[in-house]
Amino acid sequence: MPINFVKKLPIPAEVKKQYPLPEKVIAIKKERDAQIRDVFTGKSDKFLLIIGPCSADDVDAVMEYLHRLAKVQDKVGDRIILIPRIYTGKPRTTGEGYKGLMHQPDPEKKPDVFAGLVAMRRLHAMAIEETGLTAADEMLYPENWRYLDDLLSYVAIGARSVEDQHHRMTVSGMDVPAGMKNPTSGDLAVMLNSVVAAQSAHNFIYRGWDVNTEGNELAHVVLRGATNKHGNSIPNYHYEDLELLLQMYRERDLKNPAAIIDTNHSNSGKQYMEQIRIAREVLYSRQYNAGLHELVKGFMIESYLEDGAQPFGAEPHVYGKSITDPCLGWEKSEKLIYDIYRDC
Numbered sequence: 246m247p248i249n250f251v252k253k254l255p256i257p258a259e260v261k262k263q264y265p266l267p268e269k270v271i272a273i274k275k276e277r278d279a280q281i282r283d284v285f286t287g288k289s290d291k292f293l294l295i296i297g298p299c300s301a302d303d304v305d306a307v308m309e310y311l312h313r314l315a316k317v318q319d320k321v322g323d324r325i326i327l328i329p330r331i332y333t334g335k336p337r338t339t340g341e342g343y344k345g346l347m348h349q350p351d352p353e354k355k356p357d358v359f360a361g362l363v364a365m366r367r368l369h370a371m372a373i374e375e376t377g378l379t380a381a382d383e384m385l386y387p388e389n390w391r392y393l394d395d396l397l398s399y400v401a402i403g404a405r406s407v408e409d410q411h412h413r414m415t416v417s418g419m420d421v422p423a424g425m426k427n428p429t430s431g432d433l434a435v436m437l438n439s440v441v442a443a444q445s446a447h448n449f450i451y452r453g454w455d456v457n458t459e460g461n462e463l464a465h466v467v468l469r470g471a472t473n474k475h476g477n478s479i480p481n482y483h484y485e486d487l488e489l490l491l492q493m494y495r496e497r498d499l500k501n502p503a504a505i506i507d508t509n510h511s512n513s514g515k516q517y518m519e520q521i522r523i524a525r526e527v528l529y530s531r532q533y534n535a536g537l538h539e540l541v542k543g544f545m546i547e548s549y550l551e552d553g554a555q556p557f558g559a560e561p562h563v564y565g566k567s568i569t570d571p572c573l574g575w576e577k578s579e580k581l582i583y584d585i586y587r588d589c
Contacts, residue, residue: 254359256452257391264366266395270373277379277398278421280326284542285422285463285501292589293543294582295381295399295424295505297330299554299570301346304368306565307331308375310550310575315376317579321586328399329378330547333365334385335569336403343557343568347389352557352568362392369396384423387415388452397421401545402439404429404469404510413442414449418458424467424505424545431471431479431511433493440464444500465503466490467545470511478514482506482523484530487537494540507545509570517553517571520546521581528588544585547571548578 255263283289296314301307311329318327335345343349348356350364365382373379373396381399384390385406400423406412407425416423423443427436443464448457468486471479480486487504494502506512506527513519524544531538550565552574559568565575573581 252359254362257394260362260366260392261395264363264370266370267374270370271395273373273377274379274396274398277326281328281398281422282463284326285465285503287501287539292325292585293328293505294325294546294585295328295330295401295543296546296548296578296582297332297380298549299330299332299547299567299572300335300343301331301333301365301368302343302352302568303564304346304364306550307368308371309565310548311372311376311378313575313579315378317582318378321582324589325582325586327378327582329372329376329380330382330545331365331369331372331380332383332401333361333368334383334389336383336385336405345385347385362389366392366396369393384412384415387411390415390419391452394419399424401467402426407439408435410442411449413439414447414458415451416443416464417445417447417460418451418456419461419463422463422465423461424465426467426469426507427471427481429472429511431481433466433481433490436466437493437497437499440466440499441497462500465501465505465542467505467507468512469507469509469545470513472511478511480512480523482508482512482527484533484537487527487530487541488534491536491540502540503542504540505543505545506541509545509547509572515570517547517573518577520573521577521584524581524585525588528585532588546573546578546581548573548575550575552577 333346347361379398425439508520549572554571
């Protein structure tokens with residue numbers, strides 16, 4: 246049998262009924278959504294930092310990180326909106342390795358998708374209730390969006406998903422900003438085509454339903470660098486890259502032109518310390534060019550409690566250290582936030 250059906254999962258409405266949100270969480274999300282929306286529509290000049298661990302692998306460590314982040318948000322809130330990365334699904338290039346909290350709420354135990362759906366919902370809700378910060382997550386599987394649509398303030402579409410029609414059409418039915426990354430090939434036209442699709446109305450099959458969407462005017466691009474045929478990283482955050490993107494945006498009839506710069510992945514060659522230099526370079530480009538100041542709305546930064554990364558299942562396990570991509574540790578991250586606050 247090609248596919249082994251393990252068990253039927255409850256639909257999102259049933260999970261939401263079992264795990265409802267407190268009124269406090271609902272109110273915080275409504276306020277934060279409005280603030281973030283204003284950045285993308287140009288009503289607010291605040292800068293966005295989508296920042297946090299590569300993957301939310303350890304609830305205690307993630308929550309400690311978020312509590313620290315919330316204290317910094319109180320100090321930089323007049324210029325910066327911090328959107329923590331709580332990425333509960335981890336895309337894998339080869340399909341091997343840790344696939345995120347959604348698959349394994351306990352990385353040391355076997356996959357349990359239902360337990361993972363509950364765990365990711367609880368984590369996002371706890372984050373909002375305890376810190377006042379609504380988060381970003383990556384939409385690895387379009388079918389899972391409705392398990393979290395009442396919790397997320399930002400959605401990322403990864404480089405391997407951005408060409409998929411189902412991802413694009415699902416984004417067209419969202420009411421929060423969705424960042425469409427450039428594909429691993431680096432093709433900016435493909436990336437912008439995904440924004441066109443996400444901002445358009447569609448009719449398609451979703452979770453067994455015939456659905457219509459009106460389009461998401463907050464869909465935008467994320468530059469994450471590319472990989473050439475030799476497997477080498479090619480950055481796309483330099484001034485010339487941003488100028489080209491601005492020109493390509495102007496050639497298309499798109500609402501709310503915006504770009505987020507991913508400072509890690511192929512832009513840094515996964516050399517996590519390079520994120521500091523990349524952020525500084527982009528901020529300089531933004532200060533130098535008024536068009537880029539309007540276009541570049543923020544950064545994605547991979548950051549955790551400890552510098553670097555450790556192998557999945559490593560012994561001894563280092564608390565607050567990534568088990569996927571390497572991240573900036575807390576001290577460097579905090580300093581970088583304040584540097585960005587000064588220069589943005």
